[in-house]
Amino acid sequence: MQLEINNIEYNLIKKKMKQLRDTYMQSNDQEICNVVKEQVFFELGTKINSFADFFAEFFEKCEMNSLKEIDDLEEAVLALIKVVKLPQIEYERMKKKVKMPEKNLKRVVKNYNEAVLNEPLTYYSQQIDEKKVFVFPKDEECLMVLCDTSRYNGGRKILCDFCNGFRTSDEILFVSNTIKLNKEEYSTLGLNCCSDYIKCNQDILQTEKLTDFLRYGKEKIKSKRRKM
């Protein structure tokens, strides 16, 4: 039997396993290593359903005596884990969500449906000319937004708002979600995100920012209606 988890939970497990490795490399004190192991197990158990039931024995057996032991633990855990794929989407349902030429939207839907089969993902994104489209299935709904983008120049490091990864500025895009409130009034929310969505998906550990950003239009219109 395998434990089914989502991409974010998978990323968390990878990150925590790396933390175990790093701890071992940095400290010869076995007691410290074991305390960190307990913390890692506790955190994963708290955040991921059934993790503790599945892997308590594995963690108990690992005495943090060697890197090999840690690698074996990771391998054993990953072998029993299955990352659930994002759902397939349909053109007919998506065309109500975003204004885009039919040809482009059909291409996005097709690319999305292929990508989710090949990669563990939390969201999908692709560039269309100067814009970037985001697709993020969340619970029963599927958020989809077409954003304006602009690039940074210079060699500084910038934080991605979705995955919190530090990237060089050429790996980051400034994306903005603009909505029309009425004839002349627009409202925009902008943030920084990785231009390579696959890299971003490998690091992302939470979806709050992603959700807030992609739901921006909906929330804004709702609050506008409440005020009127």
Ligand SMILES: [Zn+2]
């Ligand atoms: Zn990112």
